[in-house]
Amino acid sequence: MHEVIVALHQTALQAEGGISGLAERLGKRHQVLINKLNPNDETHLPTIAEFISIVQDTGDTQVVDVLCALLGGRFVTRSNQQHDSVLAAVLNANSEYGDVARVVQGSLCDGNISESEWQLIMREIAEARDALSILENTIRACQESG
Numbered sequence: 001m002h003e004v005i006v007a008l009h010q011t012a013l014q015a016e017g018g019i020s021g022l023a024e025r026l027g028k029r030h031q032v033l034i035n036k037l038n039p040n041d042e043t044h045l046p047t048i049a050e051f052i053s054i055v056q057d058t059g060d061t062q063v064v065d066v067l068c069a070l071l072g073g074r075f076v077t078r079s080n081q082q083h084d085s086v087l088a089a090v091l092n093a094n095s096e097y098g099d100v101a102r103v104v105q106g107s108l109c110d111g112n113i114s115e116s117e118w119q120l121i122m123r124e125i126a127e128a129r130d131a132l133s134i135l136e137n138t139i140r141a142c143q144e145s146g
Contacts, residue, residue, distance in 0.1 A: 001070070002039065002042075003066050003070060004063060004066050004067050004070065005037070005039045005042075005045070005046075006039045006066075007062055007063040007065075007066040008037055008046065008051065008054060008063045009037045009038070009039050010062070011054060011055070011058050011060045011062060011063050012033070012037050012054060012058075014058070014060065015054075015057065015058045015060075016058075019033055019034055019037065022054065022057060022058070025057055026050065026053050026054070026057065028050075032044075033050075036050065051063070061075055061077075076129065078133045079130045079133040079134050079137065080137065081133075081134050081137065082134055082137040082138040082141050083134060083135075083138045085138070086135075086138055086139055086142060088138075089131075089134055089135040089138040089139070090135060092131050092134065092135070093128070093131040093132050093134070093135045095131075096124070096127050096128040096130075096131040096132075097128050097131075099124045099127065099128070100121070100124045100125055100128050103117075103120050103121050103124045104121055107120070107121060
């Protein structure tokens with residue numbers, strides 16, 4: 001948990017106006033926020049609401065990354081887009097999956113994945129993940145519209 005408080009403290013320090021500006025925007029007293037974000041003092045900790053407010057105010061998800069890593073996961077944002085039709089969304093997701101397979105296959109030709117190949121694979125995986133989110137959003141929208 002200490003890592004989360006350290007990351008939250010760093011986020012607050014880098015916020016617009018620093019901790020003082022952040023405290024003002026959150027409607028908190030400056031010293032109260034300093035005490036809650038002090039990584040060397042665990043007697044006053046931020047609430048979940050304050051945690052979320054700091055991340056929303058700063059737009060910095062580093063602290064969420066740290067929290068997810070502590071829990072054995074990782075933070076990934078989701079697309080809120082959708083296609084006009086389920087078929088278009090399925091075809092797009094399938095195409096993106098094909099791109100992942102093609103890039104991995106090409107990278108393994110020499111039996112070694114270089115740094116640039118690894119970055120390309122990660123980009124293709126992110127695009128495939130995004131396409132699956134769009135497919136999910138499209139299907140949900142169809143379901144909700146009945």
